[in-house]
Amino acid sequence: MDNSTVCRIEHVTSHYTTEDDTQKLVLDDISLDIRRGEFLAVLGRNGSGKSTLAKHLNAILLPSGGKVWVDGMDTTDEELLFEIRRRVGMVFQNPDNQLVSSVVEDDIAFGPENLGVSREEIRARVDEALEAVGLTEYKDRSPHMLSGGQKQRVAIAGIIAMRPDVVVLDEPTAMLDPKGRDEVMETMMLLNKGIHMTVVLITHFMEEAIMADRVCVLSDGKLALSGSPASVFSEEETLQKLGLTLPPAAAIAQGLRKEGYPIPKDCLTMDALAKAICPYLKEGFPCSH
Numbered sequence: 001m002d003n004s005t006v007c008r009i010e011h012v013t014s015h016y017t018t019e020d021d022t023q024k025l026v027l028d029d030i031s032l033d034i035r036r037g038e039f040l041a042v043l044g045r046n047g048s049g050k051s052t053l054a055k056h057l058n059a060i061l062l063p064s065g066g067k068v069w070v071d072g073m074d075t076t077d078e079e080l081l082f083e084i085r086r087r088v089g090m091v092f093q094n095p096d097n098q099l100v101s102s103v104v105e106d107d108i109a110f111g112p113e114n115l116g117v118s119r120e121e122i123r124a125r126v127d128e129a130l131e132a133v134g135l136t137e138y139k140d141r142s143p144h145m146l147s148g149g150q151k152q153r154v155a156i157a158g159i160i161a162m163r164p165d166v167v168v169l170d171e172p173t174a175m176l177d178p179k180g181r182d183e184v185m186e187t188m189m190l191l192n193k194g195i196h197m198t199v200v201l202i203t204h205f206m207e208e209a210i211m212a213d214r215v216c217v218l219s220d221g222k223l224a225l226s227g228s229p230a231s232v233f234s235e236e237e238t239l240q241k242l243g244l245t246l247p248p249a250a251a252i253a254q255g256l257r258k259e260g261y262p263i264p265k266d267c268l269t270m271d272a273l274a275k276a277i278c279p280y281l282k283e284g285f286p287c288s289h
């Protein structure tokens, strides 16, 4: 595994034992390399295996078959567990379940404290993490007085302060209002583009997935689609079969194309759509309309 791959998922299968003692296959021969510094979005309908896959990335779950490697470390090696968990930080859906302290900066310090980091180093990391998520002014507040989006940014700061190689976020915006979602997405973009953190984002929001470098779609525990947002969202029929919708701008673009308007397939954002439509507003569309 060369240094550009931070996590390697190699022919991974995973089973759950159900109440009646039968084995249920949840991940079915998944192979996927996560590249250092990339922003990967993972999509798939409910129960397709997204959270199960995420939990394999820091050894919360171990594969029934195949291997997961983090920075070349086999996740089944118990002696490496601490090191693997330090390198892959997880952020979950509910910010309230992830906050442990009554003061924002203490909350962020909790992770590095548990890693045995020195006092001065913790101070530096907390300040840096607060700045990275834009919450420096809130450092003395109680996290419970913050908005959902701000709480989730505190949770993200707590992970950054542990200096992981990868941050895996499992539907971090699902419980937030649109403003909170925007805040968290902006923070994720800053982490990825600003400090080159590898980000794996599991989401149900297509408009979040279009911000990623690469999109993977899971279906019944299999990797059904993988590629750039533009290529994945051009597979309209396949996506429909997989129970996914198009991002809002792409859905409008598709509707216009069906009516004969020549809107390119890579129109995924409202900005791109506006740019595609603008030239025709003056001259009219080059079709029967």
Ligand SMILES: Nc1ncnc2c1ncn2[C@@H]1O[C@H](COP(=O)(O)OP(=O)(O)OP(=O)(O)O)[C@@H](O)[C@H]1O
Pocket: 016, 017, 018, 024, 026, 044, 045, 046, 047, 048, 049, 050, 051, 052, 053
């Ligand atoms: N602890 C468990 N015991 C038994 N089955 C489980 C357990 N956790 C998950 N499953 C099953 O594994 C499958 C995949 O679950 P998983 O949570 O990975 O899906 P998901 O894609 O994250 O779904 P969602 O979008 O609802 O979060 C589902 O069929 C689920 O019922």
Ligand SMILES: [Mg+2]
Pocket: 050, 051, 052, 170
């Ligand atoms: Mg899930």
